[in-house]
Every structure is written in structure tokens, then in C-alpha cells.
Amino acid sequence: MDHTNLWYGHAHAFAEYCGLDSAAPPPIRGVIQHGWTFVHGLGYGHYNDPSFTKLVWSEISRRRGQVIGWRDFVVTGAPFAYLDRVRPREDVERTGTIWYPFHGTKDYETVSGAHDELVREIQRTEDGPVTVCLYYVEYDDPTIRQYYRDAGFRVICHGRRGAQWKGADRYFLARQLAELRRHRRVCSNRLTTAVMYGAAIGCEPGIYGDPMQFVGGKAGFVGDGLLEALYPQFFTPHVEDVAEVREIARAEIGMDRVMGPDELRYLLGWDDPWLPSSN
Amino acid sequence: MGRPVAAIVELSYPDNVTLLQGAMQNWRDLPAKGPAGSAAVERLLDGLEVSGHVLVVGPHPASMIMGLAQRAERLSVVTRAIPDAAEIGTAVPSATVWCGSLTAAAERLEPADVVVALADAALLLSTEEPVADWSSFPQLLHRLAAPGARVLMAIENERGMHRQNVGADLFVRDTDADWTPFATWDQTRPRRTEALPGLDGWPGVQFSAVLPTWETPAVLLDGAATVEDRALAMAYAAGDRRASALTVRSVGLADLALEQAAGWIVRVGVPSPGAVVTPVGPVEGQAPTTGPVQTHFLQAAADHDMPAMRALLRFWWEWLQEKAVDGVVPTGYADARLSNLVAEGGTLRPLRPGDTDLPVDRAAWLALADVMGVITSQGLTHPWPTAMNPQTRFAALLAMAEIPVPDDLGPYAEPQEPTDLSRDALLAVIRRQQNELRIVWSRFHWDEKQYAAYRASKFSRRVVRYAQRNGKQLPAKAKRLPQTLPATAKKLPAKAKKRLGG
Numbered sequence: 001m002d003h004t005n006l007w008y009g010h011a012h013a014f015a016e017y018c019g020l021d022s023a024a025p026p027p028i029r030g031v032i033q034h035g036w037t038f039v040h041g042l043g044y045g046h047y048n049d050p051s052f053t054k055l056v057w058s059e060i061s062r063r064r065g066q067v068i069g070w071r072d073f074v075v076t077g078a079p080f081a082y083l084d085r086v087r088p089r090e091d092v093e094r095t096g097t098i099w100y101p102f103h104g105t106k107d108y109e110t111v112s113g114a115h116d117e118l119v120r121e122i123q124r125t126e127d128g129p130v131t132v133c134l135y136y137v138e139y140d141d142p143t144i145r146q147y148y149r150d151a152g153f154r155v156i157c158h159g160r161r162g163a164q165w166k167g168a169d170r171y172f173l174a175r176q177l178a179e180l181r182r183h184r185r186v187c188s189n190r191l192t193t194a195v196m197y198g199a200a201i202g203c204e205p206g207i208y209g210d211p212m213q214f215v216g217g218k219a220g221f222v223g224d225g226l227l228e229a230l231y232p233q234f235f236t237p238h239v240e241d242v243a244e245v246r247e248i249a250r251a252e253i254g255m256d257r258v259m260g261p262d263e264l265r266y267l268l269g270w271d272d273p274w275l276p277s278s279n
Numbered sequence: 280m281g282r283p284v285a286a287i288v289e290l291s292y293p294d295n296v297t298l299l300q301g302a303m304q305n306w307r308d309l310p311a312k313g314p315a316g317s318a319a320v321e322r323l324l325d326g327l328e329v330s331g332h333v334l335v336v337g338p339h340p341a342s343m344i345m346g347l348a349q350r351a352e353r354l355s356v357v358t359r360a361i362p363d364a365a366e367i368g369t370a371v372p373s374a375t376v377w378c379g380s381l382t383a384a385a386e387r388l389e390p391a392d393v394v395v396a397l398a399d400a401a402l403l404l405s406t407e408e409p410v411a412d413w414s415s416f417p418q419l420l421h422r423l424a425a426p427g428a429r430v431l432m433a434i435e436n437e438r439g440m441h442r443q444n445v446g447a448d449l450f451v452r453d454t455d456a457d458w459t460p461f462a463t464w465d466q467t468r469p470r471r472t473e474a475l476p477g478l479d480g481w482p483g484v485q486f487s488a489v490l491p492t493w494e495t496p497a498v499l500l501d502g503a504a505t506v507e508d509r510a511l512a513m514a515y516a517a518g519d520r521r522a523s524a525l526t527v528r529s530v531g532l533a534d535l536a537l538e539q540a541a542g543w544i545v546r547v548g549v550p551s552p553g554a555v556v557t558p559v560g561p562v563e564g565q566a567p568t569t570g571p572v573q574t575h576f577l578q579a580a581a582d583h584d585m586p587a588m589r590a591l592l593r594f595w596w597e598w599l600q601e602k603a604v605d606g607v608v609p610t611g612y613a614d615a616r617l618s619n620l621v622a623e624g625g626t627l628r629p630l631r632p633g634d635t636d637l638p639v640d641r642a643a644w645l646a647l648a649d650v651m652g653v654i655t656s657q658g659l660t661h662p663w664p665t666a667m668n669p670q671t672r673f674a675a676l677l678a679m680a681e682i683p684v685p686d687d688l689g690p691y692a693e694p695q696e697p698t699d700l701s702r703d704a705l706l707a708v709i710r711r712q713q714n715e716l717r718i719v720w721s722r723f724h725w726d727e728k729q730y731a732a733y734r735a736s737k738f739s740r741r742v743v744r745y746a747q748r749n750g751k752q753l754p755a756k757a758k759r760l761p762q763t764l765p766a767t768a769k770k771l772p773a774k775a776k777k778r779l780g781g
Contacts, residue, residue: 062458064406067305223304230300232300
């Protein structure tokens with residue numbers, strides 16, 4: 001199946017929800033939106049077999065895809081929303097802030113900026129314990145990691161994304177869910193998937209600090225200036241109306257689009273009841 | 280898949296453009312279709328008193344906005360698409376352009392003395408926002424209009440003549456613009472003229488009806504027009520090739536021009552430009568007692584009444600020849616299309632003049648090519664055999680009136696035909712159908728490979744070799760395929776279960 005379906009444990013989360021073996025999710029006849037974006041959710045230059053359904057998180061992603069000529073979308077909601085349903089919640093009091101510095105990738109774009117200045121900004125703004133979650137690209141850089149450790153922050157990484165069907169950490173999303181559930185705030189220097197996830201499940205979001213340079217971003221996928229216009233409520237260290245941004249985040253993640261296990265299985269191509277050789 | 284990356288636009292706009300919530304990066308509404316882009320509707324602006332703060336709402340041509348900017352003290356524009364905002368902002372540097380939804384803009388704008396909203400509410404709704412009822416838009420416009428403001432607001436009519444007898448219902452076309460096809464087409468949208476004045480707090484609301492199509496309006500008809508004016512307007516509307524000739528005929532005969540107009544433009548404090556207005560201005564004249572000559576010809580053709588067709592064409596050819604001077608038809612009569620002529624007092628009268636003098640033969644060829652084009656492009660019934668070559672058919676049409684045949688029939692027999700879809704929309708339909716074919720074939724190949732892998736995992740080496748020869752990209756883990764079957768495998772028919780080793 002499309003290798004991006006394995007990123008962050010998305011296919012695995014769907015398999016768990018459907019009662020299948022999450023260690024070996026069956027091939028999906030489609031491509032899952034792998035992150036929250038302001039474009040269509042499927043990344044630059046993403047080309048799939050024409051028979052693959054585009055499994056997007058939100059109605060907004062579907063609409064944005066339609067205007068550029070794409071069809072065959074199904075709004076499933078994010079795999080994160082499904083994992084949130086199946087994983088039991090622990091009764092813990094939310095404390096502190098989990099901070100996600102904007103990240104690059106090893107194979108596409110990179111992020112360049114002053115992490116030490118960002119650390120100082122975080123220290124000025126946050127008044128409780130801070131967990132900094134670095135993407136594996138930044139986490140693997142000891143210099144970057146040390147900036148945050150030296151500041152006394154708890155520094156973690158949710159796991160590796162993987163590439164070309166290898167190295168994907170299927171527990172990534174589960175770790176992220178667990179961390180977001182136990183923190184009171186979720187912050188970043190850009191509006192990102194993690195902020196949307198956290199806001200959707202009860203974190204107070206905040207966007208502040210140097211957004212840094214997004215090096216190698218493709219035309220139309222950078223969004224500087226546009227995100228501040230589209231989602232002004234998020235771009236502040238402390239949002240005024242937490243309930244409002246929570247509703248926005250829930251719509252962006254598709255929390256209200258979660259399907260039942262049977263319906264999801266049929267849509268993903270995991271069950272064609274009329275075929276004897278159904279996968 | 281089409282053009283997944285090329286359709287994504289780099290973010291770029293001048294300093295007089297401000298992005299708001301609802302701004303759409305990868306969309307364009309311009310060039311404007313509908314009343315906003317129409318020469319007929321621009322006649323409304325001739326009589327519009329422009330002063331103070333002017334607000335233009337929706338995608339309008341930059342040329343129209345420039346004209347308003349020259350007359351206004353201050354000009355604001357609200358449009359949803361970033362590329363359009365960039366175009367308008369560049370063309371009209373004095374304008375303040377707000378790019379986003381009208382809801383977001385209403386939070387930032389000061390009330391205006393003139394509000395020009397000639398784009399339907401469906402062109403104000405953004406992909407970035409939830410669907411809003413139609414009624415929210417006149418409420419927003421009312422909020423943005425200062426007391427005593429002059430307002431023009433366009434409303435497309437779902438019951439309009441342009442939506443009858445179309446090839447595919449406009450709600451199911453699935454073009455790139457149809458991301459939420461029923462958005463703003465809810466219960467609150469007016470579908471009768473009596474629903475129009477219901478815009479709270481606006482005294483003296485009047486309207487002009489847009490005829491015959493919404494995308495390319497040709498005629499404005501005043502809401503208070505007499506029955507004679509309505510007949511005159513429908514005669515002009517019949518000349519629009521994009522309109523369904525038979526639908527226009529029917530609406531005219533039923534005197535439903537106002538109720539089944541393509542849409543309406545509500546005028547608050549804006550004088551009527553005239554009872555019947557075309558792109559060149561108000562028209563007057565006696566209303567035809569019958570419809571255009573074309574209507575009669577099309578009826579006779581559908582009825583296979585060839586004698587009637589011949590009689591009509593001969594009468595018309597004699598008239599045209601009488602109007603010619605030394606073999607040249609003067610400009611006033613050069614547009615000899617049957618759709619442009621009405622019968623009056625035993626002779627024919629053109630509704631509009633031509634563009635230039637024409638040799639009489641050429642005027643006749645162009646006119647008859649036009650009526651033949653209406654028949655073929657709109658799929659109307661005619662008396663000629665289906666297998667008849669189009670050029671021979673055209674020659675036969677000329678022969679009905681003993682009109683000389685041109686040396687080259689090609690340009691007349693097979694001209695380009697307008698459709699209700701733009702060129703880009705037609706290409707989009709073709710691409711979509713090509714994609715659907717690819718999808719179906721791809722699904723077939725995928726299933727074939729799955730089946731081949733399944734057989735390879737269960738049967739002999741000979742079968743494996745066969746599968747490898749014919750299914751070149753077998754999954755590497757074919758032998759483990761049964762283990763990845765879902766729990767629902769237990770629900771398989773017994774035969775299948777047995778084959779799978781269950």
C-alpha cells in the first residue's frame with residue numbers, strides 16, 4: 001500500500017479500531033492524509049494509483065482538493081480521532097505545557113532557526129513544567145536537543161516516521177495521544193498538526209515564538225501570512241476563547257466524522273463481502 | 280489525477296490586499312461570469328450615483344472596478360480568491376481589497392454609500408468556512424450599507440429559464456466549483472419575484488430581471504415592465520445562442536419572463552436603466568406580435584414541415600435581397616440571423632443592427648449557418664437524415680430558398696458552437712472521464728494481481744511461474760496473504776473458506 005499510510009502509525013490505528021492486527025494492517029485501497037495542512041492534506045507531488053481513495057481528515061480538505069480538480073475523496077476523520085476513541089482515558093490532571101518546535105524532514109524540507117532564542121521565549125511565556133517534543137530529525141541532532149535539555153525542559157520524541165515502507169514507528173500516534181492527554185497546554189511556533197490534535201482533545205493551544213525558516217518549501221505549500229489570516233484565533237500565546245478554537249480543531253481533525261468499524265473496513269478496502277478472495 | 284501540483288498557486292499579492300478568514304489560495308473566479316461580467320448589466324452602472332465610499336462585493340471584472348474607482352472617493356473590494364484579489368489589487372492600486380469571506384470582511388469594513396454586489400451569493404462562500412444560508416448574505420450587505428445607500432444585489436434564480444432543458448442538472452455537474460453544490464441554494468433563497476422585496480429595512484426595492492442566461496446575460500427587463508415590454512425583451516433574449524431556443528420560446532409564450540428570468544438584480548436607490556436594456560443600452564420599439572422568425576423556423580423543422588420551411592426561407596431571402604444595395608446589405612440589416620428578425624406589418628424588422636456592411640450572399644450564409652448551429656448544438660429535431668454530411672445538409676438548406684452555395688461550405692456547415700460549459704469546464708469533464716477509465720482499469724489490474732498472488736500462495740510452482748509471467752509486480756509477501764485476512768473471513772461462503780484452507 002502507499003508507504004505514507006504507515007507514517008505515524010496511521011494504518012495501524014485504523015486496524016486497531018477495526019479489531020484487526022495493528023502490527024500488520026492490511027493494504028489500504030487509498031491514501032491517508034498524513035498531516036494537517038492548509039492545502040489538501042496529501043503533500044506536494046503526491047501521486048497515487050488512480051483507484052486509490054483520498055482519505056482525508058476534514059470536509060475542508062475535501063473542498064480544497066475539489067477546487068484543484070481532484071475527486072474521489074472520503075472524509076474519514078484523522079486516525080488520531082479513532083485512536084482517541086479506542087484508547088481508554090486515564091484519570092490524570094492535566095499539567096504543564098507540551099511544546100512542539102516546528103520541524104523539518106530528512107527527505108523534503110528543512111527548518112532553520114535559532115533554537116536558543118526559542119528556548120528563552122518559552123521560558124518567558126510558560127509558567128509550569130514544559131515538555132519539548134522534538135521531531136526525530138531535530139531529536140537526532142544533539143546540538144538542538146541540548147538547547148532544550150539545558151533549559152531544564154523534559155525532552156522527548158514520539159518516534160520515527162519511516163520512509164518507503166521501512167522504519168515507521170507504529171506507536172508514534174499512541175505516544176502523542178498519551179502526552180497530549182496529560183498536558184494542559186500545547187504550543188508551537190507554527191500552526192501544526194500537533195497543535196490541532198491537542199486543541200481537539202482539550203489542550204489550550206498557543207502559537208508564539210520565531211516561526212523559523214522553512215527551507216525547501218514548495219510554492220503554494222508555505223502559507224506564510226495565509227495561516228494567520230485563516231486561523232487568527234490560534235496565533236497568540238494564550239487564546240482568548242478556548243472553546244472556539246477547540247471547535248475549530250475538532251472540525252479540522254474530523255472528530256465528528258468518525259465512522260463505525262464496519263463502515264471503515266469497507267471504505268478502506270479491507271472487506272469486499274461480495275468477493276470470495278476479499279482481503 | 281489530472282494536474283495535482285500545477286493547480287496549486289504560489290501565494291502572492293500586492294500591499295493593498297489584506298487576507299482574512301475565508302481567503303482561498305488555489306481558486307480563481309475571474310474572469311467574471313454572470314451579471315458581474317456582463318455588458319448589459321454595466322448599463323445599470325451608467326445611472327448609478329457613485330459617491331463617497333463604494334464597496335464592491337464578489338468577483339467583478341477589474342475594468343468595471345476601475346471605472347467605479349475613478350468616480351468614487353474611496354473604493355473597497357471583497358473577494359474570496361487570492362489570485363483574483365491580487366489581480367484586482369494590481370489593476371486598481373487605489374482600491375482596498377479584502378480577500379476572504381464576506382462574514383470576515385464585515386467585521387473590518389465601514390458602511391458604504393454604494394454597494395455593488397453583482398455576483399451571486401454562491402460566489403461569496405469560501406471552502407474555508409461552513410455553509411451559510413442564502414439569507415445571511417443580504418443581511419450582511421444590509422449591515423455594510425450606510426443609511427440611504429445605493430445597492431445593487433444579484434440573485435440567481437433556481438427556477439430560471441437557463442436551468443431548464445440543460446444537458447445535466449447544474450447541481451450534479453461536479454466541476455471544480457461544485458465543492459458544495461447546494462450551498463446557498465437553501466429554502467431562504469428567493470425563487471419568485473414576490474420574495475425579492477423581503478429585504479428588511481430596505482424601502483423602495485425594485486429589480487431588473489436578467490435574461491436569458493445567468494452566465495452571459497443579454498437583456499435586462501425592468502420588474503415593472505408592461506406585457507409589450509416583456510415580449511420585446513424575450514424577442515431579444517431569443518437571439519442569445521447560449522440559451523435554449525425552445526425554452527425561451529415557451530417562457531415567452533407563457534409571459535413568464537420575470538418569474539423565470541435567469542435571475543434578478545435588486546436595486547435600492549438605483550434608477551432603472553430602461554424597460555428593456557441590451558449591452559448597447561435601452562431599446563424601444565414595437566413589441567413583436569409573434570416571436571422571432573427563428574422560433575417559427577425551428578417549429579417547422581421539428582414538425583418536418585419542409586414546405587413551411589421553404590416558404591419562410593424564400594420570404595426571408597427576398598426581403599434580404601430587397602435591402603441590399605448593389606449586392607451589399609447595409610449595416611442596419613446585415614445581422615440577418617433569423618433570431619434577430621421579427622415579422623411586422625408584412626415585412627421583417629431586425630432587432631439589432633449588424634457590425635458592418637456585408638455582401639448579400641455572405642449575410643445569408645452566416646444567418647443560415649447560425650440557425651443550423653442552433654439546431655445541431657441544441658439537439659433539436661430536424662427533417663434531414665442523420666447520416667447526411669453536415670456540408671450537404673447546409674447546401675440543402677440553402678437550396679430551400681435557392682440561395683447560391685459558397686465555394687467552401689466548411690466554415691458555415693461546421694462552425695464552433697457555444698455550450699453552457701466553458702472550454703476549461705469541458706476539458707475538466709474530459710479529464711475526469713479519462714481518470715474514471717484509468718481508475719476502472721487500475722482496479723481491474725489490482726484485483727488481478729491480488730488474485731494471482733492468492734493463487735501463488737496456495738498452489739503449485741507451475742502456477743507461481745504462470746503468475747510471475749503474467750502478474751509482473753506480485754506482492755513480495757504473497758505466501759502470507761491468508762494471514763492478513765480480516766476476522767470477517769469467517770463469514771465467507773463455504774467454498775471460499777475451503778479454498779483458503781479454512
